[in-house]
Amino acid sequence: MVVSTPVPPDRARLDRPALVALLLGVAGVGYRLALTLLTVPAANSDEATFGLAALHIAAGREHPVFLYGQHYMGMAESYLAAPLVALAGPSWPVLRLPLVALYAVFLWLSHRLTRRLYRPWFATFVVGLLVLGTERVVRDQLTVVGGRPEGKPMVLAILLVAVGLAGRRGRWRRPGWRRAATGLAGVLAGAALWSDWLLAPYLAVAGLLLLYALRRKLWGWSGLLLVAGVAVGMAPLAWDNLVAPPGADSLSVLRQLSAGTGPTPPWADRVRGGLLEGVPLATGLCPVTGCARWQEWFGVLYLVLLVAAAGLALVGHRRAVGRPAAVRVRPLAQLALVAGAALTLLSYVRSPPAATDPLANARYLSVVQISLPAVLWPLWLAAAACWRGSVGVVGRLVGAGAAAVLAGLTTTAVVATGLFLATLDAPRADQRRARDLADAVRRTGLREVYGDYWTCNRLTFDTGERVVCAVLDGRLTPGQNRYPPYWRRVERAARPGYVLPVDSPAERRLRHLLGDGADDARLVEVAGYRVYRPPSAVRPWR
Numbered sequence: 001m002v003v004s005t006p007v008p009p010d011r012a013r014l015d016r017p018a019l020v021a022l023l024l025g026v027a028g029v030g031y032r033l034a035l036t037l038l039t040v041p042a043a044n045s046d047e048a049t050f051g052l053a054a055l056h057i058a059a060g061r062e063h064p065v066f067l068y069g070q071h072y073m074g075m076a077e078s079y080l081a082a083p084l085v086a087l088a089g090p091s092w093p094v095l096r097l098p099l100v101a102l103y104a105v106f107l108w109l110s111h112r113l114t115r116r117l118y119r120p121w122f123a124t125f126v127v128g129l130l131v132l133g134t135e136r137v138v139r140d141q142l143t144v145v146g147g148r149p150e151g152k153p154m155v156l157a158i159l160l161v162a163v164g165l166a167g168r169r170g171r172w173r174r175p176g177w178r179r180a181a182t183g184l185a186g187v188l189a190g191a192a193l194w195s196d197w198l199l200a201p202y203l204a205v206a207g208l209l210l211l212y213a214l215r216r217k218l219w220g221w222s223g224l225l226l227v228a229g230v231a232v233g234m235a236p237l238a239w240d241n242l243v244a245p246p247g248a249d250s251l252s253v254l255r256q257l258s259a260g261t262g263p264t265p266p267w268a269d270r271v272r273g274g275l276l277e278g279v280p281l282a283t284g285l286c287p288v289t290g291c292a293r294w295q296e297w298f299g300v301l302y303l304v305l306l307v308a309a310a311g312l313a314l315v316g317h318r319r320a321v322g323r324p325a326a327v328r329v330r331p332l333a334q335l336a337l338v339a340g341a342a343l344t345l346l347s348y349v350r351s352p353p354a355a356t357d358p359l360a361n362a363r364y365l366s367v368v369q370i371s372l373p374a375v376l377w378p379l380w381l382a383a384a385a386c387w388r389g390s391v392g393v394v395g396r397l398v399g400a401g402a403a404a405v406l407a408g409l410t411t412t413a414v415v416a417t418g419l420f421l422a423t424l425d426a427p428r429a430d431q432r433r434a435r436d437l438a439d440a441v442r443r444t445g446l447r448e449v450y451g452d453y454w455t456c457n458r459l460t461f462d463t464g465e466r467v468v469c470a471v472l473d474g475r476l477t478p479g480q481n482r483y484p485p486y487w488r489r490v491e492r493a494a495r496p497g498y499v500l501p502v503d504s505p506a507e508r509r510l511r512h513l514l515g516d517g518a519d520d521a522r523l524v525e526v527a528g529y530r531v532y533r534p535p536s537a538v539r540p541w542r
Contacts, residue, residue, distance in 0.1 A: 017120035021111050021127045028131030029104045036100055039040070039092040040426035041139045042098045043434070045454050048461035049482050050144040051085075051095045051353075053078040058086035065240040069482030071253045073146040074195035074236070081144065090464050102149045103141050107131070109156035114373040116163055117330050117337075122380050126373050129284075129410065135427075137284040140366035147196020148366050154192040155199060155340075155370055158206040161185040167326030168211035174435065177219075183225035185210055190233020197254060198367055201343035201437050204389075205336040212332060220437055234464055265355035273358035274349035274365070275299035279359075282365035283372070285412045287419055290359055295412065299403070302345075308378035310338045334374055341371035379406050434526035438462035440526040441499060446533060449492035452506060453480050455499055460486065470496075474505035476513070477541045491539075497523070498532040513538050 014022070035041075051070055053075055056062035067073040082097040088094045107130055114123035133141065140148050163180045164172045171177050189207060192199045209455040214222050231238075241249040276296040280286045287294045316331030344367055348354055353361040385391045386399020441449065442463055451459060451468050454468035470490035471479035481487040490496050500507040507530060511518040514534055521534045 002373050013121065013428070017124045018111075018115075019245075024124070024127050024131050025104070025107045028107060028127075028133075028194050029100060031131070031133070032100050032103055032138060035138060035296075036078040036096045036142055037093050037352075038425055039096075039431045040422070040427045041135055043092050043142060043143070043458060043461075047144050048457040049462045049509045050075070050078045050146065051090060051092075052457060052465070052483065054081040054085045054095060055090050055461075057082040058359040065236040066250075067146060067482070069480065071240070071244060071248055072197060074228060075146070076150050076193075076195050077144045077146060077189065080150075090461055096133075097144055099144065099149045101152060104354055105153045106149075106231055108158065109153055109160065110370075110373070112219075113156055113160050113163070113333075116160070117333050118373060118377055118380075122373070122377070125380070125406075126376065129372065129413060130369065132284055132413045134281075134284045134286065134413075134416045135288040136281045136362060136421075137366070138288070138420075139288075140282075141364050145363075147198060148363075151192045151196050151199040152367060152370055153320065154188040154195075155202045155206055155367075158185045158188055158192075158203075158210060159333060159336065162209040162213040163329055164245060165210070166329035167324075169326055179221055179225055182210075182214065183229040186226040186229020186231075187233040188229075189272045190230040190237075192233070194234050194237035197250070198344070198364060201347060202340040202367060202370060204343070205339045209329075209333055209336045211468060213329065238454070267349075268350070269355035270349045272355070274354040275302065275474055276356035278348060278354060278362045278365045279345070279368070281362035283413075285409070285416055287416060288359070295416075298409065298412075302375065305375045305378055307339055307344055308373045310335060311383070312378060313338060313374075326453070334377070337371040337374035341368045341375065376406070376409075378402070382424055392446040413538045424518065434462060435497070436509075437527045437529055438467070440524050441467050441497070441531055444497065444523045444531060444533070446497040446531070448490040449497035449499045449531075450476075450490060451499040452501065452504070455501070459499065469499065472506060474509070475540075476506055476538070478510045494537065495533060495535070496537055498538070499529055500532070502530055509540075513540060 014330045052070060053062065053064050054077075057064075057078055064075050064078070067075060077098065080102075081095050084094045107127060110130060111123050111127050114126050142149075161184065164181065165178060189203055192203055205363060210226070211218065214226070217223065218226075237250065241251075244250075246252075275445075276299040277286075277291055279299040279302045280291045280295050281288070283298065285291070285298055291299075313331045313335040316334065317328070321330055344365065348361075348364055351361075353364075380424055382395075382399045382402035383406060384399075386396045386403065389396070389510045391399065437455075438459055441459065447467055449459070449467060450472045451469045453471050454474070456471045459467060459469050468486050468489050470487045471481045473479040478487070498506075500510060502525065510532060514521055514532075517534070518532075523531045523533055525531070
């Protein structure tokens with residue numbers, strides 16, 4: 001079985017595999033653009049917090065480093081959306097449009113890197129799989145929740161820069177080009193670390209590959225530009241941590257989150273949740289409601305493929321000794337993709353949520369899409385050898401099995417995407433209810449209201465801050481208020497309103513406090529909510 005392949009030209013031609021990949025990519029971007037215009041998946045208050053930050057940035061009111069109420073999730077997506085929000089006003093499609101562009105960049109870079117490291121038609125196949133998308137996949141790509149949509153293209157760009165620097169072919173021979181690319185890689189690495197700490201495993205292996213590519217150049221301008229670029233990229237992170245109060249810096253907050261509460265589930269439960277649920281969900285093989293038994297097969301196979309891919313990369317590295325640098329760097333880049341996926345998976349299964357809530361937390365594995373080419377390469381290589389007839393009987397059997405697995409993987413992804421498209425009415429109905437609620441609250445004349453966490457910031461964004469909401473918990477005491485100015489404004493209101501889900505603990509508590517005047521205080525019932533305006537503020541925490 002042949003492991004190494006000829007190095008493709010540095011300047012990609014629009015040959016037949018590239019043309020097919022382009023058409024597939026256009027379809028994938030169009031699919032996500034249509035979902036964005038429909039506001040699918042439905043929005044929530046976490047995403048609304050990023051939207052409100054974009055609104056504040058556009059108005060010059062705030063310049064946040066991290067998500068309001070946190071010290072570890074960067075705000076790059078809010079800054080990208082701010083110019084559009086300034087031009088068109090706050091809306092969910094406007095907020096999400098930059099993510100469609102980021103997805104297009106991710107797709108293009110995935111194709112370029114896969115073509116450089118493997119084969120043209122394999123790169124086209126990878127693009128075809130990345131074009132598909134279940135709710136779990138497109139939610140990670142199209143909802144403004146920080147980190148992953150911009151982080152994946154950054155990692156791919158760093159890997160491509162490292163491969164180019166090591167190869168020194170074409171434009172990469174020019175010292176000016178090499179220095180500019182090195183500085184850019186540093187900026188991207190720093191910015192990715194600021195954006196989302198989940199990218200740390202990939203940044204580590206990409207950084208090692210970059211250091212290998214530079215080697216002796218590290219002690220010259222290239223090394224200086226790399227360090228300067230990293231410093232520039234992570235400047236917001238560094239500055240905020242320098243001025244943060246004790247215990248509020250990013251590392252302290254992340255340690256607290258990692259520690260969790262309660263007993264740690266057994267390793268077996270965490271591995272099962274991470275592999276059998278997390279991996280298939282993150283790779284688009286299951287609906288968001290969970291994986292059926294027959295859909296969990298890829299999670300078991302994933303580890304086997306990682307080991308096989310690592311073995312092929314090591315064999316390729318051994319065979320590349322003494323050959324040109326452009327050949328030697330390829331197996332190392334392949335090994336970096338394998339290591340990034342393995343480290344990310346290990347980090348995930350170490351955490352309790354991998355066992356306690358694998359469905360909700362599978363989003364933390366979305367970055368393994370970066371390594372999809374490395375994971376699938378052993379299957380493609382075996383299937384291609386069988387197709388050419390260059391192996392014996394056993395090899396042909398293995399190759400036929402590999403081809404069947406690739407076909408099964410593709411079919412499963414297509415079916416899962418189709419099932420998602422068949423359920424678009426649910427998120428669209430949820431979005432309509434949120435809009436109806438916002439319109440109803442505005443018509444009441446209320447400008448300051450209390451509500452629960454999953455209502456407040458979404459309501460505030462849907463009304464363009466014409467209605468400001470402060471968060472209360474089920475006991476009508478202060479809840480998780482990410483943006484303190486909203487809380488202070490509602491606290492100053494003489495007669496704030498209350499927007500509460502029908503028959504929720506908070507609504508029952510409010511009606512108990514209002515007594516016989518509860519029905520008189522109720523203004524409207526809409527979209528599963530009741531809106532109240534008591535004659536005087538009800539603040540039981542005072």
